[in-house]
Amino acid sequence: MISSISETANWVAWYRALESARPEPLFQDPWAAALAGDRGRAIAADMRGLRDGAGMVAARTALIDRMVADAVTRDRVDTVLNLACGFDTRAFRLDLPKHLRWFDVDGAHVIERKRAVLEGASPTCSWHPLVADLAEAGPRREALQLATNGAQRALVVTEGLLLYLHPEQVAALATDLNAQPAVAAWITDLLSAEGQRRAAKIYETPFAGADIAVRFGVDDTEEFFSPHGFAEVESQSTTREAHERQRLSRLYTWIFAVMQLSASGRDRMERSSRVVRLKRRAGCNEDSARQTP
Ligand SMILES: C[S@@+](CC[C@H](N)C(=O)[O-])C[C@H]1O[C@@H](n2cnc3c(N)ncnc32)[C@H](O)[C@@H]1O
Incomplete structure (x- = not known):
């Protein structure tokens, strides 16, 4: 179904196109349909019936929109590194400070298509598309160095x-981010270990031909990220957001309701898929002048 990891960008962009076309959308992405293209639409059609993909992606996008906007305003962020940016268009659709430098980093194929589709559109900040293979330590570090050069407070x-x-790849990325003193915070989606196991099973067949798998889930973020210099400071449940915004199917709405009956069930459900904000731990390679007041 999916032939390469880069096609997951088309897939989720199509979900943002679907959300944008709803009567009361959680966000408006006018470029999503063009960026997703026929490939995005076809992949989403193949995935129909598997999990609540569209609603979960819409909820995740809305949560990250809010967290990014808050962080930029509150933490005086001057640079954003959007790693594996895919066809995300926040640099064009969020109300951002003009001086903010926004780096969209992904593989060549994605960045070329993104440049072409967005040609003529006006970013709301200073937009810098950047090609890098983030799986390779050398190019990854070079990209991080380039994007943080001159930055005081960078958000990843x-x-x-x-x-x-x-x-191990997540740990290596965290270590490289920690090695850049300007990196102050990191916003990311995270699955719990149970969420990862469930998603791995659900997507095993559609991902089979592309050497892709759902591989990372974590229950104890402190234990995992702390040795690499980051601490969790904010967490929002994507599942809860999707439920509250009525973006879950009937089946998942029912499962969500049943899980609410016990505190442990509620906790498992809410933590199965989250968006978190991690902050550089005090004293972890941070230039003290850059600390949040
Ligand atoms: C599911 S998409 C998410 C894209 C985007 N962040 C979004 O939410 O719409 C995953 C993205 O990771 C990118 N990616 C995966 N491995 C990568 C690598 N080694 N180097 C650069 N980008 C990579 C893919 O090209 C793709 O755009």
Whole structure:
């Protein structure tokens, strides 16, 4: 169904196109349909019936929109590194400070298509598309160095990336981010271990031909991220957001309701899919002048 990891960008862009076409959308992405293209629409059609993909992606996008906007305003962020950006268009559709430098980083194929579709559109900030293979330590570090050069407070965004990585790859990325003193915070979606196991099973067949798998889920973020210099400071449940915004199917709405009957069930459900904000731990390679007041 999916032939390469880069096609997951078309897939989720199509879900944003669907959300944008709803009567009361959680966000408006006028470029999503063009970016997703026929490939995005076809993949989404093949995936129909598997999980609540469209509603969960819409909820995740809305949560990250809010967290990014808050972080930029509150934490005086001057640079955003949107790693594995895919066809995300936040640099064009969020109300951002003109001086904010926004780096969209992905593989060549995605960045070329993104440039072509967005040609003529006006970013709301200073937009810098950047090609890099984030799986390779050398190019990854070069991209991080380039994007943080001259930055005082950088925010990293990874959306729809970590779940596809092996835990060692997530750890390597975290270590490289920690090595850049300007990186102050990191917003990312995260699955719990149970959420990862469930998603891995659901997507096993559609991902089979593309050497993609849902590989990363974590229950104890402190234990995992702390050795790499990051601490969780904010968490929002994507599942809850999708439920509250009525973006879950009947079946999942029912499952959600049943899980609410016990505190542990509620906790498991809400933590199965989250968006979190991680902050550099005090004293972890941070230039003290850059600390949040
Ligand atoms: C599910 S998409 C998410 C895209 C985007 N963040 C979003 O939420 O719409 C995963 C993205 O990760 C990118 N990606 C995966 N492995 C990568 C790598 N080694 N280097 C750069 N980008 C990568 C893919 O090209 C794709 O755009």
